[in-house]
Amino acid sequence: MTTPILQVQNLKKIFTRNGQSDFLAVDGVSFDVAPGECVGLIGESGSGKSTVANMIARLLNPTGGQIFLDGEDVTKTDVRAVCRKVQMIFQSPQESFDPRRTLGDGIGESLLTAGEPASETAEEVARLLEAVGLSSDFMCRYPHEVSGGQCQRAAIARALAIEPKLLLCDEATSALDVTVQAEIVSLLSHLMRGHGMACLFICHDIALAQSFCDRILVMYRGKIVEEGLPDEVIQSPKQEYTKMLIDSVL
Amino acid sequence: MNEILQYVNVTTSYNAVPVVHDVSFSLGEGEILGIVGESGSGKSTLLKAAMGLLGAGGVVTSGDIWYRGKNLPDLSEEELRRLSGAEIAMVFQQAGASFCPVRRVGAQLYEAVTAHDAISEAEFTDRAAELLHKLRFEDASRILESYPFELSGGMMQRVGIAAAILMNPSVLLADEPTSALDVSVQKQAVEEMCLIRELYHTSIVIVTHNIGVVRAMADRVIVMKEGRIVESGGTRDVLENPAREYTKKLMAAVPKLRLRRGA
Numbered sequence: 001m002t003t004p005i006l007q008v009q010n011l012k013k014i015f016t017r018n019g020q021s022d023f024l025a026v027d028g029v030s031f032d033v034a035p036g037e038c039v040g041l042i043g044e045s046g047s048g049k050s051t052v053a054n055m056i057a058r059l060l061n062p063t064g065g066q067i068f069l070d071g072e073d074v075t076k077t078d079v080r081a082v083c084r085k086v087q088m089i090f091q092s093p094q095e096s097f098d099p100r101r102t103l104g105d106g107i108g109e110s111l112l113t114a115g116e117p118a119s120e121t122a123e124e125v126a127r128l129l130e131a132v133g134l135s136s137d138f139m140c141r142y143p144h145e146v147s148g149g150q151c152q153r154a155a156i157a158r159a160l161a162i163e164p165k166l167l168l169c170d171e172a173t174s175a176l177d178v179t180v181q182a183e184i185v186s187l188l189s190h191l192m193r194g195h196g197m198a199c200l201f202i203c204h205d206i207a208l209a210q211s212f213c214d215r216i217l218v219m220y221r222g223k224i225v226e227e228g229l230p231d232e233v234i235q236s237p238k239q240e241y242t243k244m245l246i247d248s249v250l
Numbered sequence: 251m252n253e254i255l256q257y258v259n260v261t262t263s264y265n266a267v268p269v270v271h272d273v274s275f276s277l278g279e280g281e282i283l284g285i286v287g288e289s290g291s292g293k294s295t296l297l298k299a300a301m302g303l304l305g306a307g308g309v310v311t312s313g314d315i316w317y318r319g320k321n322l323p324d325l326s327e328e329e330l331r332r333l334s335g336a337e338i339a340m341v342f343q344q345a346g347a348s349f350c351p352v353r354r355v356g357a358q359l360y361e362a363v364t365a366h367d368a369i370s371e372a373e374f375t376d377r378a379a380e381l382l383h384k385l386r387f388e389d390a391s392r393i394l395e396s397y398p399f400e401l402s403g404g405m406m407q408r409v410g411i412a413a414a415i416l417m418n419p420s421v422l423l424a425d426e427p428t429s430a431l432d433v434s435v436q437k438q439a440v441e442e443m444c445l446i447r448e449l450y451h452t453s454i455v456i457v458t459h460n461i462g463v464v465r466a467m468a469d470r471v472i473v474m475k476e477g478r479i480v481e482s483g484g485t486r487d488v489l490e491n492p493a494r495e496y497t498k499k500l501m502a503a504v505p506k507l508r509l510r511r512g513a
Binding site for chain 1: 288289403432433434435436437440459460461462463465466499500502503504505506507508509510
């Protein structure tokens with residue numbers, strides 16, 4: 001058995017609101033992701049999915065529990081070192097790029113962080129854009145000059161620049177049209193196979209998670225209430241909550 | 251079926267760039283019509299064109315939109331304002347965002363109703379509570395007394411849909427009313443709109459990119475691409491046996507749940 005690329009153990013996050021009661025957003029979550037594996041995290045808004053991802057990427061500090069990335073404790077690792085192993089792709093690609101800088105600048109910065117010499121950046125950016133199906137002209141475009149789907153491709157190129165071991169996709173295709181979503185999902189699955197990347201795929205579209213992921217975790221009110229192979233979870237759900245979720249799909 | 255809303259060769263442009271080209275369709279009384287298509291296909295523009303909401307630079311350059319003998323693009327702002335809400339109501343993606351955050355829900359709805367109708371607050375409260383009750387809200391009086399932030403996004407969206415029909419309009423124009431919602435709340439919102447049609451015989455146009463929503467509620471569907479209608483017909487016919495390449499591609503891209511082994 002290979003060592004998991006990601007191990008999450010009894011993870012907790014409490015948000016404290018000014019003078020008000022604390023809110024337990026993530027309540028003792030544990031799971032592993034194997035190298036190259038694609039794990040779907042599904043559940044309704046407010047169930048804690050994004051909070052889990054944000055803690056893995058060190059955008060938030062956990063209140064309790066541990067996260068091991070490639071065997072190292074994330075909370076005790078330098079943020080930059082975490083970024084070299086995990087890259088995140090968000091729902092609104094336009095908002096994840098600096099509006100005053102070109103897509104090429106954004107991707108280039110990622111390359112510099114990865115330790116690429118500045119002299120080779122342009123060439124490398126062009127290669128990355130090509131890998132996500134964009135021509136090198138996109139290097140000079142600004143985020144507002146491209147479509148949502150094109151911008152999400154650029155965001156994937158930026159993530160690839162680091163050659164991460166784990167991609168965190170937080171509703172990465174939820175804002176896209178279905179035809180564009182189909183393109184992005186097939187691009188992701190092609191890239192994951194090619195680079196041996198693992199993926200934690202957060203989404204609320206159960207049918208998409210079933211077709212794209214190797215395994216599914218269902219979150220509800222901060223806890224993982226059910227997990228298993230996609231067909232297992234969706235065809236014979238054990239929990240009432242999962243049944244309700246599946247029954248709601250139109 | 252009598253037609254209540256008729257689009258005849260409608261072309262609209264933004265800053266002289268045409269975005270909807272020569273579109274014609276009609277909505278029958280008590281009918282639910284779905285308009286699907288990708289972002290930028292012109293579906294929302296069609297609804298906005300009817301209500302004079304195209305904004306600065308947006309204009310209906312040719313064609314008519316008929317509602318009960320009136321051509322909507324020809325009406326003055328004042329005439330449209332009188333129709334709006336009372337006879338033709340609209341619901342948007344973020345109904346919660348149309349509410350003022352620091353005033354109670356009930357007070358805001360009362361204000362909207364008094365713009366058209368001289369009724370007392372007590373009479374309004376009865377009417378609103380009865381409507382919410384009929385639409386299967388559990389605690390109508392609590393909702394009316396709440397501030398918007400005290401209700402969940404899904405609840406606010408359901409309240410927004412209910413609020414749109416407070417004046418018992420003949421037509422409800424719904425622009426992506428379920429797109430920001432979780433699947434479970436989405437289903438409730440769809441059921442709410444079906445119930446509205448059943449109880450009040452309201453004619454509904456629903457614009458959405460969600461094929462599942464259209465399948466669940468629309469009698470007929472129009473598929474749009476780049477400002478043109480590519481296909482239209484009965485919902486089942488269009489979604490299950492699409493005639494056009496584009497519709498086939500669209501349907502193939504929709505993730506489908508495999509509910510049975512080997513299915």
